[in-house]
Amino acid sequence: MAYQHIKVPEWGEKITIKNGKLQVPDQPIIAFIEGDGTGPDIWNASQPVLDAAVEKAYGGQRKIAWMEVFAGEKANEVYGEPIWLPQETLDAIDEYLVAIKGPLTTPVGGGIRSINVALRQKLDLYACVRPVRYFEGVPSPVKHPELVNMIIYRENTEDIYAGIEWPAGSDDVKKILEWLRTEFPEAYGKIRFPDTAGLGLKPVSAEGTKRLVEAAINYAIEQDLPSVTLVHKGNIMKFTEGAFRDWGYEVAREKFGAQPLDGGPWHVMKNPRTGREIVIKDVIADAMLQQILTRPAEYSVIATLNLNGDYLSDALAAEVGGIGIAPGANINYQTGKAIFEATHGTAPKYAGQDKVNPSSVILSGEMMLRYLGWDEAADLIIKAMSETIKAGLVTYDFHRLMVAEGREAKLLKCSEFGQALIEHM
Ligand SMILES: NC(=O)C1=CN([C@@H]2O[C@H](COP(=O)(O)OP(=O)(O)OC[C@H]3O[C@@H](n4cnc5c(N)ncnc54)[C@H](OP(=O)(O)O)[C@@H]3O)[C@@H](O)[C@H]2O)C=CC1
Numbered sequence: 001m002a003y004q005h006i007k008v009p010e011w012g013e014k015i016t017i018k019n020g021k022l023q024v025p026d027q028p029i030i031a032f033i034e035g036d037g038t039g040p041d042i043w044n045a046s047q048p049v050l051d052a053a054v055e056k057a058y059g060g061q062r063k064i065a066w067m068e069v070f071a072g073e074k075a076n077e078v079y080g081e082p083i084w085l086p087q088e089t090l091d092a093i094d095e096y097l098v099a100i101k102g103p104l105t106t107p108v109g110g111g112i113r114s115i116n117v118a119l120r121q122k123l124d125l126y127a128c129v130r131p132v133r134y135f136e137g138v139p140s141p142v143k144h145p146e147l148v149n150m151i152i153y154r155e156n157t158e159d160i161y162a163g164i165e166w167p168a169g170s171d172d173v174k175k176i177l178e179w180l181r182t183e184f185p186e187a188y189g190k191i192r193f194p195d196t197a198g199l200g201l202k203p204v205s206a207e208g209t210k211r212l213v214e215a216a217i218n219y220a221i222e223q224d225l226p227s228v229t230l231v232h233k234g235n236i237m238k239f240t241e242g243a244f245r246d247w248g249y250e251v252a253r254e255k256f257g258a259q260p261l262d263g264g265p266w267h268v269m270k271n272p273r274t275g276r277e278i279v280i281k282d283v284i285a286d287a288m289l290q291q292i293l294t295r296p297a298e299y300s301v302i303a304t305l306n307l308n309g310d311y312l313s314d315a316l317a318a319e320v321g322g323i324g325i326a327p328g329a330n331i332n333y334q335t336g337k338a339i340f341e342a343t344h345g346t347a348p349k350y351a352g353q354d355k356v357n358p359s360s361v362i363l364s365g366e367m368m369l370r371y372l373g374w375d376e377a378a379d380l381i382i383k384a385m386s387e388t389i390k391a392g393l394v395t396y397d398f399h400r401l402m403v404a405e406g407r408e409a410k411l412l413k414c415s416e417f418g419q420a421l422i423e424h425m
């Protein structure tokens with residue numbers, strides 16, 4: 001496809017998918033979005049780390065051909081008009097399948113909705129996968145951060161993130177309210193202040209739930225993990241969050257032969273690879289937010305709805321050092337399309353200071369390398385991250401906590417931390 005502003009590298013080949021399996025050439029073309037705010041600082045520190053890991057692991061036999069694609073404020077600059085998410089960015093990811101991105105700004109209130117959410121929805125990247133693991137030496141607000149080892153599978157295309165909302169007082173909300181008043185008077189009667197209410201819809205479907213929960217169970221099978229926990233607020237939102245729980249158990253029964261445990265609702269199944277038991281359980285979302293603090297060792301894979309997953313991923317990240325070190329991926333396992341990205345946002349107050357922690361994007365890159373099947377390069381990044389942090393070489397976010405704890409640490413800039421990782425590979 002010909003692009004207006006995207007320059008396809010002169011070398012490198014496309015990643016493709018065949019019979020559901022990713023076909024990765026030795027020189028794959030991979031799209032990247034630099035991101036807004038601290039995004040450029042982070043990307044400048046991260047790309048050399050990813051390249052160094054690949055170079056070190058494969059001695060030049062493999063190399064990534066980076067292709068910049070645009071979104072957010074940079075897209076406005078490059079296209080010379082207010083385009084936040086150019087169609088050709090979507091087309092390029094559609095064509096080249098794999099991308100990595102920095103954070104993108106989302107203005108609060110009116111104007112454009114989240115570009116991040118739009119990318120996930122338009123490309124149908126239904127699983128937002130956010131692993132939470134502890135690296136020794138990272139300062140943490142909890143006593144036993146090493147017990148936190150979970151991976152969140154957050155549904156990425158539905159829930160209130162679908163963005164179906166009408167503002168209070170608008171003609172549209174008046175139409176919806178009038179329709180409710182005439183067609184569903186009982187429901188209308190439950191709206192406490194109809195004249196000044198904004199309204200939102202929360203779509204949650206069997207299809208959307210089942211494909212997400214299936215991906216979470218598949219991960220537990222692959223990694224031989226003991227449980228998958230469905231997190232929901234089904235006691236209050238019975239036909240959306242409650243249905244998520246019921247459809248989750250249903251897919252466990254239908255696809256994986258799970259059986260109710262002691263009469264249910266929890267289920268148990270056998271891992272077809274190892275024969276070990278996998279418990280499929282559920283916890284209500286508010287209780288889960290305290291369980292991850294009080295009993296983290298009891299949780300492993302978490303499957304949840306979009307908003308719960310958003311809250312949980314920041315809360316869990318805080319236990320292992322914060323969102324500066326919290327990676328993620330948005331994946332469609334059928335089409336193979338995937339965008340790897342940090343859990344955090346643009347941290348605008350630090351933009352251009354070469355200050356923030358680039359680990360979230362670097363570890364998102366580590367997930368990307370593993371997704372490509374380049375485990376040797378991914379392992380080098382984990383090794384470098386462990387050793388660099390253990391050596392007390394850290395960015396401001398860890399440094400301030402370590403100093404407060406009376407520990408020795410050396411404060412590095414964002415780019416210096418990237419270089420330290422390369423030295424520790
Ligand atoms: N996927 C994406 O692209 C996302 C985009 N956003 C968008 O980002 C913008 C800013 O959002 P905001 O709510 O301020 O959240 P941010 O995640 O951008 O920042 C909140 C705080 O988290 C800490 N933090 C964030 N990133 C890092 C990092 N790399 N290293 C160290 N600490 C970090 C900082 O803490 P401290 O102040 O304590 O130093 C920062 O002030 C909004 O427009 C939001 O919509 C938000 C989330 C995800």
Ligand SMILES: O=C(O)CCC(=O)C(=O)O
Pocket residue numbers: 105106114115116117310343
């Ligand atoms: O796009 C945004 O503004 C928010 C996204 C977000 O918070 C997340 O992905 O965790």
Ligand SMILES: [Mg+2]
Pocket residue numbers: 310311314343
């Ligand atoms: Mg978030």
